[in-house]
Amino acid sequence: MKYLILSDIHGASAELELALSYFSVMNCDVIVLLGDLLNHGPRNIIPRSYNPPKVVDLLSSYSNRIICVRGNCDGEVDTMMFNFPCNAPYAHLFIPKSDGLQKIMLTHGHLYSLDTIGSISKIGLKTGDIVLSGHTHISGRFEKAGGVININPGSVGIPKGNTSAGFATLDDHGIVLYSLEGEQLLEHRFG
Secondary structure (H helix, E strand, O other): OOEEEEOOOOOEHHHHHHHHHHHHHOOOOEEEEOOOOOOOOOOOOOOOOEOHHHHHHHHHOOHHHEEEOOOOOOOHHHHOOOOOOOOOOEEEEEEEEOOEEEEEEEEOOOOOOOOOHHHHHHOOOOOOOEEEOOOOOOOEEEEOHHHOEEEEOOOOOOOOOOOOOEEEEEEOOEEEEEEOOOOEEEEEEOO
């Protein structure tokens, strides 16, 4: 199973269309959406290709292959536009590996603190678990409290922190971050 991971689209239809082109190019089976699909939010610029109705159409064509969590800019009225569930605050994936299962928490990144051991244990995380989240629009791999690893695919529509617009893939071997131009930026292999 291979997943295409997208976050922080913020209504950017042209950028989403490019990101979705990698679904077939990279032989993906499922799309994971980490929130902030349509609305740009009051603190963000309006993306150059801002077209929420087109974003709805593009994503809806994959509706039977989407796992989605809600972002802080995803209003209930926005999420009613989709023909797939997108209001969950988090979800989990379990990826087989040689010594068991790799637990991966999917969340947008605005609800759960990963900065203290007490906080991560309250949400059921432990050393070696991975949290895939967006929210900051900054792609990268970040070590968090208690050995939890946070991987952010960055933003499809509004990248920040001198990072490129991008996406990620996830399979049995690990997680790879890419720019929207398809350049591999970072690889995290499962042990």
